[in-house]
Amino acid sequence: MTLDRNNTLCYPGTGGHDEIWGMTVTTAGKQTVLPGSGYPLRSHPADYLFSTQKGRILNEYQIVYIVNGSGTFCSGNRPPRKVTSGSVLFLFPDEWHTYSPDKETGWEEYWVGFRSRHIDSIIAKRSFTKEDPVHNIGISTGIISLYEEIISVLQHEKPGHLQLVASIIIHILGSIYFKEKNLSYADTATIEKINEARMLMKDPECRLSTEGIAESVGIGYSKFRKIFKEYTGVPPTQYRLQQKLSKAKELLTSSMMNISEISYTLKFDNPCQFSIFFKNREGISPSEFRERNRMR
The missing domain is CATH 1.10.10.60 (Homeodomain-like)
Incomplete structure (x- = not known):
């Protein structure tokens, strides 16, 4: 569903074929939250809406990329974390979390949600952890392009589109891992x-x-x-x-x-x-x- 050029919400239906590839794509999109606006937008399905005070628990992974603005993120029993432009928020299944933009700045975000046995095994190897769910990688036009491609593919719904999106999600994960690894050692x-x-x-x-x-x-x-x-x-x-x-x-x-x-x-x-x-x-x-x- 395209609300306007800055706000697109995708909630694809699922079938047996996408699960054969080890991943079910549940949602993707982008939205611009203006300063002083409510959050989240009320256009989301009921299962995805939440109170920022109470938070929520999902039964899927989500990768949220903040590309402009700032805000706060909190998950599990860990203290709130400051979120800035270039932050990636990793949401885990069955893990309580809440996040929202600062009223003064708002923010622009991309996200993609999925369930995946393959990602379960990656998480088990500690490549991404609940203890460190915020990844500050800076602004990457390449990763933004991958999110845009996911949104476009989901909107056109051509045969095999969910399998293609699954492969792009793996690309996003690899890009985040690569960027964070290299940024931590940059120019030393x-x-x-x-x-x-x-x-x-x-x-x-x-x-x-x-x-x-x-x-x-x-x-x-x-x-x-x-x-x-x-x-x-x-x-x-x-x-x-x-x-x-x-x-x-x-x-x-x-x-x-x-x-x-x-x-x-x-x-x-x-x-x-x-x-x-x-x-x-x-x-x-x-x-x-x-x-x-x-x-x-």
């Missing part, structure tokens, strides 16, 4: 050193140990391991092995080097050690991997 000298270390790890000619690489970039090893894992998602030793495996695949598929030459290029002690390393990770020998990829 330490991250420049971590990136320098990553370049060394990608270089087959580098004979330094992981501890030696940390020392060469001027970071103590325990601090290096901690920051490296936070930034890349994997410990430095595992990252280095991943790079070695990636380079091995590249050489096996795009060079005429034999197995012995590849093993020595990647600084293995001998071809046997290289073959064991490769098979443990890929389930097949380097020779089998090369043969399969030549057949494609």
Whole structure:
């Protein structure tokens, strides 16, 4: 339902096919709340209306993106949080919450709601938590475009539209996670050193140990391991092995080097050690991997 160009509410019907993909899309939209206006707008269905004093509990996830203005958010038994332009509010199923814009500023918001077994598993891995439901990522034209695309797709209701929206929601989640991770390290000298270390790890000619690489970039090893894992998602030793495996695949598929030459290029002690390393990770020998990829 389009109220005007600044206010669009979507509450799609659901069917069996969208649930097969592991996600049911329940709502999406955008609205502009002018300074001094009541909140929420009365145009929402009864199940979604709430008193900002009493709050509400939903049986779905919602991702609310504030793109202008400011306000307050509160969930669970945690104290109220200030919300500003660029804040993302993550609403969890069966979690009490309330939020509203400041009377002085109002706000502009986008939202999308859904139920998803896939997201349940992501939440279980602590990528997004009830303890930290507000994510300050700043204004992203890319994420705004994704919300706009969801609204457009839901309005046109073409075959497969709910499946497309489900994939866009995953894109939004990934974008929020990516932006928050990178903003937390933006423009720091330490991250420049971590990136320098990553370049060394990608270089087959580098004979330094992981501890030696940390020392060469001027970071103590325990601090290096901690920051490296936070930034890349994997410990430095595992990252280095991943790079070695990636380079091995590249050489096996795009060079005429034999197995012995590849093993020595990647600084293995001998071809046997290289073959064991490769098979443990890929389930097949380097020779089998090369043969399969030549057949494609």
